[in-house]
Amino acid sequence: MYRSELISRLSDGFIVTLQLLGWSMLIATVLGTLLAAMRVSPIAPLRAVGVSYVNIFRNTPLVVLFLIAVVGLPELGLLTGSFFWRAVTALSLYTAAFVCEVLRSGINTVQAGQAEAARAIGLTFGQTLRLVVLPQAFRNVIPPLASVYIALTKNTSVASAFGILDLTYQLSDLIEDFPGSLYWNFFSIAACYILIVAVISGAAALFERRVGVSR
Amino acid sequence: MAASNEPDVLSTGMQAAVGEPLVQMQNVNKSFGSLHVLQDINLSVQRGEVVVVIGPSGSGKSTLCRTINRLEPIDSGTITLDGQPLPAEGRALARLRADVGMVFQAFNLFAHKTVLDNVTLGPIRARGVKKAEAESLAMELLERVGVADQARKYPAALSGGQQQRVAIARALAMRPKVMLFDEPTSALDPEMINEVLDVMTSLAKDGMTMIVITHEMGFARRAAHRVVFMDAGRIVEQAVPEDFFTNAKSERAQDFLSKILTH
Numbered sequence: 001m002y003r004s005e006l007i008s009r010l011s012d013g014f015i016v017t018l019q020l021l022g023w024s025m026l027i028a029t030v031l032g033t034l035l036a037a038m039r040v041s042p043i044a045p046l047r048a049v050g051v052s053y054v055n056i057f058r059n060t061p062l063v064v065l066f067l068i069a070v071v072g073l074p075e076l077g078l079l080t081g082s083f084f085w086r087a088v089t090a091l092s093l094y095t096a097a098f099v100c101e102v103l104r105s106g107i108n109t110v111q112a113g114q115a116e117a118a119r120a121i122g123l124t125f126g127q128t129l130r131l132v133v134l135p136q137a138f139r140n141v142i143p144p145l146a147s148v149y150i151a152l153t154k155n156t157s158v159a160s161a162f163g164i165l166d167l168t169y170q171l172s173d174l175i176e177d178f179p180g181s182l183y184w185n186f187f188s189i190a191a192c193y194i195l196i197v198a199v200i201s202g203a204a205a206l207f208e209r210r211v212g213v214s215r
Numbered sequence: 216m217a218a219s220n221e222p223d224v225l226s227t228g229m230q231a232a233v234g235e236p237l238v239q240m241q242n243v244n245k246s247f248g249s250l251h252v253l254q255d256i257n258l259s260v261q262r263g264e265v266v267v268v269i270g271p272s273g274s275g276k277s278t279l280c281r282t283i284n285r286l287e288p289i290d291s292g293t294i295t296l297d298g299q300p301l302p303a304e305g306r307a308l309a310r311l312r313a314d315v316g317m318v319f320q321a322f323n324l325f326a327h328k329t330v331l332d333n334v335t336l337g338p339i340r341a342r343g344v345k346k347a348e349a350e351s352l353a354m355e356l357l358e359r360v361g362v363a364d365q366a367r368k369y370p371a372a373l374s375g376g377q378q379q380r381v382a383i384a385r386a387l388a389m390r391p392k393v394m395l396f397d398e399p400t401s402a403l404d405p406e407m408i409n410e411v412l413d414v415m416t417s418l419a420k421d422g423m424t425m426i427v428i429t430h431e432m433g434f435a436r437r438a439a440h441r442v443v444f445m446d447a448g449r450i451v452e453q454a455v456p457e458d459f460f461t462n463a464k465s466e467r468a469q470d471f472l473s474k475i476l477t478h
């Protein structure tokens with residue numbers, strides 16, 4: 001009885017956590033890349049937008065962002081989608097600031113001569129960034145970027161406090177329903193998070209090795 | 216092209232009458248903060264002409280070279296390429312840069328791309344050439360500079376001399392009107408200098424318009440039509456190579472030559 005219930009709730013929660021993580025990771029990466037591009041652009045207002053974004057979203061506690069996205073904005077008639085998407089919004093906006101900062105440091109490690117050579121053969125600023133600078137910047141920041149994604153994995157648990165049925169939510173449910181199996185509850189949930197983190201770390205290591213060969 | 220290798224330059228004035236110069240700089244000034252690095256530069260380069268720029272370190276040679284494709288914007292004066300003034304930042308400028316080949320001291324090959332992809336990137340992305348066509352042109356050029364067998368490798372696996380020859384092929388792939396070389400052999404081990412200079416000499420023989428910053432006097436004698444001597448942000452003297460090396464007029468040029476020719 002307990003075991004089948006555990007497995008069923010775990011797998012439900014696992015899928016929701018993966019969905020939160022997957023969407024947030026995707027959106028945060030795209031948005032973070034755009035923000036990093038803004039921060040190195042020659043156009044001053046774009047740079048200012050990038051800087052302000054990072055300052056606001058990196059320095060606001062995630063829970064506050066959740067409150068704004070889940071409760072505040074819908075109150076004003078904005079962001080009235082499902083709780084799931086409101087949670088993804090909060091996670092993505094928050095994580096994008098970190099992706100941006102990591103990428104920006106990666107861009108700074110790419111030698112200036114690379115961008116100059118790209119401009120010299122007639123590539124536009126956007127092409128230079130997209131085809132020459134960013135691919136190299138990403139390679140230079142695989143480990144810190146993996147750390148950002150790992151932090152995001154753990155941050156998805158905040159969503160449980162806002163009614164999203166993720167792993168952490170299932171944990172509190174299990175504790176309530178099966179107080180006798182406290183340790184099993186904790187360990188099995190922890191194992192799920194550890195599995196996700198291990199996959200991220202492994203993928204990062206693999207990618208780093210592959211990129212190391214092609215250089 | 217009928218560009219003779221006879222230096223025929225006593226005649227900057229005469230050439231101007233013959234046709235519009237390919238590159239023309241008029242009263243160009245440029246400062247970095249309070250440092251006035253280009254001072255009233257006037258320089259015309261004819262189609263098919265090979266101009267060697269020499270001068271002490273810090274005299275503004277690289278900056279001059281970089282203003283020609285507007286990697287450095289200028290403060291005043293005009294620069295025209297093939298009669299067209301350089302456009303401001305944007306797509307038009309990108310198009311113009313595609314017509315100006317540039318070879319750097321540090322090679323600057325794209326580290327994450329194979330040799331072949333380095334050469335095809337510009338034609339495909341900046342000119343919209345089909346991939347297959349770009350690759351066959353690239354292989355032709357790599358053959359020409361003698362590194363076709365390295366096409367699938369990444370730049371880091373090549374020697375400096377090979378990398379610089381790839382960089383030349385990359386610039387040539389854009390079919391540029393003019394090639395700029397900024398000390399292309401200064402970062403090379405001595406035994407690799409000639410393989411690069413040979414490629415450059417053969418380009419010059421084929422009539423490519425070239426502006427070359429170099430201290431390789433052998434190359435200047437062999438391939439240049441004109442030597443331009445810069446010091447402290449000014450063009451101090453220009454002459455046919457033979458005249459310049461044997462009979463420099465300005466004291467600063469004589470002084471500079473005595474320093475580089477005695478070792």
Ligand SMILES: Nc1ncnc2c1ncn2[C@@H]1O[C@H](COP(=O)(O)OP(=O)(O)O)[C@@H](O)[C@H]1O
Nearest residue numbers: 247250252270271272273274275276277278279
């Ligand atoms: N981006 C820059 N910012 C500030 N100063 C520069 C910059 N580039 C070059 N300079 C200065 O301008 C002067 C001319 O430099 P450069 O054109 O590189 O000379 P050269 O190529 O003849 O050695 C030098 O004093 C150099 O330090």
Ligand SMILES: [Mg+2]
Nearest residue numbers: 276277278398
């Ligand atoms: Mg220089």
